[in-house]
Amino acid sequence: MRLRFELLHTDGAARCARLHLPHGVVDTPAFMPVGTYGTVKAMTPEELEALGAQIVLGNTFHLALRPGAEIVALHRQGLHGFMGWERPILTDSGGFQVFSLAKLRQITEQGVRFRSPVDGAEVHMSPEDSMDVQRALQSDIAMAFDDCTAYPAGEAQARESMERSMRWAVRGHAHYYRDAPPGHLFGIVQGGMHAALRTASLEALSAHDWQGLAIGGLAVGEPEAERLRILEHTLPLMPADRPRYLMGVGYPQDIVAAVLRGVDMFDCVMPTRHARNGHLFTSEGIVNIRNACHQRDTGPLDPACACSTCRRYTRAYLRHLDRCNEILGVRLGTIHNLHFYLDLMRRIRAAIAAGTLGALAARIMAIPRRSLAPMA
Amino acid sequence: MRLRFELLHTDGAARCARLHLPHGVVDTPAFMPVGTYGTVKAMTPEELEALGAQIVLGNTFHLALRPGAEIVALHRQGLHGFMGWERPILTDSGGFQVFSLAKLRQITEQGVRFRSPVDGAEVHMSPEDSMDVQRALQSDIAMAFDDCTAYPAGEAQARESMERSMRWAVRGHAHYYRDAPPGHLFGIVQGGMHAALRTASLEALSAHDWQGLAIGGLAVGEPEAERLRILEHTLPLMPADRPRYLMGVGYPQDIVAAVLRGVDMFDCVMPTRHARNGHLFTSEGIVNIRNACHQRDTGPLDPACACSTCRRYTRAYLRHLDRCNEILGVRLGTIHNLHFYLDLMRRIRAAIAAGTLGALAARIMAIPRRSLAPMA
Numbered sequence: 001m002r003l004r005f006e007l008l009h010t011d012g013a014a015r016c017a018r019l020h021l022p023h024g025v026v027d028t029p030a031f032m033p034v035g036t037y038g039t040v041k042a043m044t045p046e047e048l049e050a051l052g053a054q055i056v057l058g059n060t061f062h063l064a065l066r067p068g069a070e071i072v073a074l075h076r077q078g079l080h081g082f083m084g085w086e087r088p089i090l091t092d093s094g095g096f097q098v099f100s101l102a103k104l105r106q107i108t109e110q111g112v113r114f115r116s117p118v119d120g121a122e123v124h125m126s127p128e129d130s131m132d133v134q135r136a137l138q139s140d141i142a143m144a145f146d147d148c149t150a151y152p153a154g155e156a157q158a159r160e161s162m163e164r165s166m167r168w169a170v171r172g173h174a175h176y177y178r179d180a181p182p183g184h185l186f187g188i189v190q191g192g193m194h195a196a197l198r199t200a201s202l203e204a205l206s207a208h209d210w211q212g213l214a215i216g217g218l219a220v221g222e223p224e225a226e227r228l229r230i231l232e233h234t235l236p237l238m239p240a241d242r243p244r245y246l247m248g249v250g251y252p253q254d255i256v257a258a259v260l261r262g263v264d265m266f267d268c269v270m271p272t273r274h275a276r277n278g279h280l281f282t283s284e285g286i287v288n289i290r291n292a293c294h295q296r297d298t299g300p301l302d303p304a305c306a307c308s309t310c311r312r313y314t315r316a317y318l319r320h321l322d323r324c325n326e327i328l329g330v331r332l333g334t335i336h337n338l339h340f341y342l343d344l345m346r347r348i349r350a351a352i353a354a355g356t357l358g359a360l361a362a363r364i365m366a367i368p369r370r371s372l373a374p375m376a
Numbered sequence: 377m378r379l380r381f382e383l384l385h386t387d388g389a390a391r392c393a394r395l396h397l398p399h400g401v402v403d404t405p406a407f408m409p410v411g412t413y414g415t416v417k418a419m420t421p422e423e424l425e426a427l428g429a430q431i432v433l434g435n436t437f438h439l440a441l442r443p444g445a446e447i448v449a450l451h452r453q454g455l456h457g458f459m460g461w462e463r464p465i466l467t468d469s470g471g472f473q474v475f476s477l478a479k480l481r482q483i484t485e486q487g488v489r490f491r492s493p494v495d496g497a498e499v500h501m502s503p504e505d506s507m508d509v510q511r512a513l514q515s516d517i518a519m520a521f522d523d524c525t526a527y528p529a530g531e532a533q534a535r536e537s538m539e540r541s542m543r544w545a546v547r548g549h550a551h552y553y554r555d556a557p558p559g560h561l562f563g564i565v566q567g568g569m570h571a572a573l574r575t576a577s578l579e580a581l582s583a584h585d586w587q588g589l590a591i592g593g594l595a596v597g598e599p600e601a602e603r604l605r606i607l608e609h610t611l612p613l614m615p616a617d618r619p620r621y622l623m624g625v626g627y628p629q630d631i632v633a634a635v636l637r638g639v640d641m642f643d644c645v646m647p648t649r650h651a652r653n654g655h656l657f658t659s660e661g662i663v664n665i666r667n668a669c670h671q672r673d674t675g676p677l678d679p680a681c682a683c684s685t686c687r688r689y690t691r692a693y694l695r696h697l698d699r700c701n702e703i704l705g706v707r708l709g710t711i712h713n714l715h716f717y718l719d720l721m722r723r724i725r726a727a728i729a730a731g732t733l734g735a736l737a738a739r740i741m742a743i744p745r746r747s748l749a750p751m752a
Contacts, residue, residue: 039704041704
């Protein structure tokens with residue numbers, strides 16, 4: 001079945017669209033909070049809905065190890081019923097986690113063999129296994145199982161890795177669509193920092209019908225200029241009538257830069273992980289709530305923010321909760337950071353519709369990336 | 377100012393009443409969730425209100441160390457504004473925490489000197505200090521600073537400790553009421569397991585005007601029969617027109633047993649702490665959600681329970697969250713356990729009004745106290 005990608009507005013290369021998925025509509029450019037183990041850390045589904053999240057990401061690798069796909073599949077609508085989230089879900093393929101987490105991994109043409117980080121057991125995952133898990137999870141969007149190219153990688157290494165990903169993509173595509181799939185399958189463009197390999201990857205993928213394409217192998221440690229160079233090379237070559245997903249990116253500034261170049265979908269652990277470390281995104285930059293300067297500060301975290309954390313609590317209280325390792329501190333920080341990201345996406349969509357994305361981008365780019373220095 | 381304690385119904389020695397406090401009305405018998413560091417662990421104030429909590433307990437000892445009373449006092453209505461809880465708050469005096477937590481504590485007539493468990497600094501707390509902190513926190517009910525008697529304690533040791541508590545109570549009373557107090561002060565009956573000392577403690581307290589009385593020095597490791605013996609001796613001697621508070625108790629069965637004997641108020645960390653350890657209260661007994669028997673169980677935790685956790689999630693999901701140390705698991709367990717306790721109090725109040733407390737008590741007493749054995 002063809003995924004309906006309803007293009008509404010453009011502003012330069014940036015697009016504003018509606019993605020029609022089995023469990024609902026997603027407005028793009030969209031940010032997907034990461035729900036590794038069937039929960040966006042510290043949040044309930046009701047809270048995510050209240051913040052305006054329309055889609056979340058689930059990690060195939062982690063869910064396959066705990067609790068196992070067969071446990072999730074016992075639930076109505078798979079992962080939706082398991083985690084109580086009725087809206088769309090995208091599952092990654094596990095390729096990136098195998099690449100970044102697994103010890104003693106051994107890549108063969110068949111797939112990947114690795115030691116489970118949970119209990120050390122030997123686990124095997126092939127493109128077909130990944131599709132079986134993602135089908136059992138009943139995600140709205142499944143991702144091709146890829147071999148994520150390390151950074152840095154020379155041309156020969158990047159080519160070998162990319163070509164393996166392309167062969168695995170073909171196998172995964174056949175397996176995912178072998179009978180009534182629960183959702184849509186996206187391909188992943190690889191090729192490292194080599195523009196010609198990105199072109200070759202796109203050509204290989206074009207032999208099959210992918211409902212969307214992702215750019216993989218970025219946000220793996222490369223300099224920003226390298227990432228932008230690859231984005232500027234790759235995005236114009238991608239089909240304009242299908243969604244484009246930049247995996248694992250990133251800071252608000254990175255998201256805006258990618259939207260300007262034509263990306264529609266994003267995921268990143270940054271807002272949730274930063275919240276757990278006391279790093280909170282504001283219109284002035286990242287506040288480290290652990291700093292002593294907040295000890296007696298009865299003002300809100302961000303006076304410009306409309307989230308429930310900023311409306312109800314003081315910096316002094318947030319710092320106190322963090323200092324006492326209170327769960328509520330993580331909750332309030334996560335609510336705030338996810339609000340910041342999801343509100344940014346709303347502002348981006350409105351700006352594209354209004355033809356004012358350039359002005360918004362300039363304001364976001366002006367926010368410092370690093371933590372704000374403690375006030376005197 | 378006299379605390380208005382509006383007696384509505386009695387059923388034997390059990391009473392159902394309305395406590396009129398500066399920040400609102402509390403229906404008794406009441407259970408107070410414990411909010412040690414200005415947060416009932418893992419919960420927002422909105423969630424506590426939705427569960428029907430009408431009053432929470434704050435720990436003077438902990439808040440005095442972190443963040444310090446002067447930080448809380450910068451907030452509107454003290455602890456209410458700091459933690460965003462607009463309803464009534466009772467603060468303990470710190471006496472019990474000094475007794476149970478502090479290392480190298482040294483008791484003198486002046487007060488207690490101890491090492492802070494946070495940073496090892498030497499701290500001093502006198503009855504006057506405790507009142508200063510509780511006034512700064514602006515709790516609706518403050519507690520006298522007492523010397524909690526250890527268990528077991530011989531007659532001489534228990535007498536010395538009780539008499540010190542009574543002298544400290546007088547000093548605290550004078551200090552709390554020296555000018556416009558933010559709430560009401562309760563005295564604490566001590567005397568260990570010695571009935572005559574409990575009588576003497578009550579006689580000493582009767583020389584001053586306490587707006588309510590608590591029974592301290594129980595739930596410190598004594599057998600149930602000892603606790604019931606002291607309760608049955610002490611409660612009939614306490615003023616019938618003021619609230620009676622049994623500190624730190626306990627299991628649902630203990631609460632019912634104490635209500636039957638005339639207790640109006642309770643606090644205990646059990647529902648919140650048990651939730652963090654995966655022990656969940658149900659109508660059949662305590663479920664250990666970590667047990668493997670729940671791995672594939674797509675039924676609710678407690679089919680008889682109306683809480684949001686039981687309505688929305690499966691045992692398999694709750695076990696998975698616990699196994700992955702996910703914050704959401706603690707949240708859902710805490711919501712369920714607090715619902716169990718607060719719903720128990722609602723049922724107790726309704727039963728007193730209907731004259732059917734005996735039948736309800738028999739049903740609660742029949743619930744096993746220990747964790748249910750895993751099902752085959």
